[in-house]
Amino acid sequence: MRNWKNYVRWLFFGLFLFIIAQGKMVLWLIIFAASLPLAYYFGRLYCGYVCPMNTVMKLSEKMSGKMKRIPKEAPRWLSSGRMPWVFLFLSLGWMVFSRTVLGKNPPVLLIWLLLSVVITLFYKPSVFHNLICPFGVLQKAFSRKPYLAYKVVESQCIGCKKCEKVCPSASIEVLKASNKACITTSLCLQCGNCKQVCPKDTIFYQKR
Structure with a gap:
């Protein structure tokens, strides 16, 4: 299952590179915009x-592990959660200014791609996903209460925290009070890593 998911990711990555090579960045932005209402469901x-x-x-992340770097927590200035919105409006402003005034298409997506790589070399992936990414913040807004989502059957959860360790967006937390895992849906990337490592098979992608 994991290999199948990786194939899908690399297929879309190849499509992204093809579209950017053709100078059709707007087309990828259209794909992103089309994904927002899908996130609602x-x-x-x-x-x-x-x-x-x-x-x-x-x-x-794998490269960082081979270099034996210890991932850092998010810096304090990001903790408010407002910066993704700031980065979003700055990116949009730059795009509009470059296209209307300079007559050029700025490499916004490629710059964010490079930044995501560099930041993940030093920080946990959740830092970029939740506190920096200008595209993720829109996905988060549209997926607060999706029709389908990963959910933990609490009665079967043993609080082993294996799901916490493999979640790239820190959307899963084993609550101290109940010792049960809880998924924050708006942060969940629907990758299914948690389900794959759950020893009790207590995580399901289903109606909320």
Whole structure:
């Protein structure tokens, strides 16, 4: 199952590179925009499978591990959660200014792709996913209460925290009070890593 998911990610990554090579960045932005209403029903599938940044971040994370770096927590200035919106409006402003005034298409997507790689070399992937990415913040807004999402059957959960360790967006937390795992749907990338490692098979992708 994991290999199949990786094939899907790399297929979309190849499509992204092809579209950018053709100078059709707007086409990829249209694909992203089309994914927003889908997030309302199916969660952040774009982030988990389509987004090129998520794909290269997985490689960056592996590279960081081989370099034996200890991933850092998020810096304090990001803790408010407002910066993704700031980065979103700055990116949009740059795109509009470059196209209307300079007559050029700025490499916004490629720059964010590079930043995602560099940041993940030093910080946990969740830092970029939740506190920096200007595209993820829109996906988060549309997927607060999706029709389908991963859910934990609490009666079967043993609080082993294996799901916590493999979640790239820190959307799963084993609550101290109940010792049961809880998934924050708006942060979940729908990657299914948690389900694959759950020893009790207590995580399901189903109606909320």
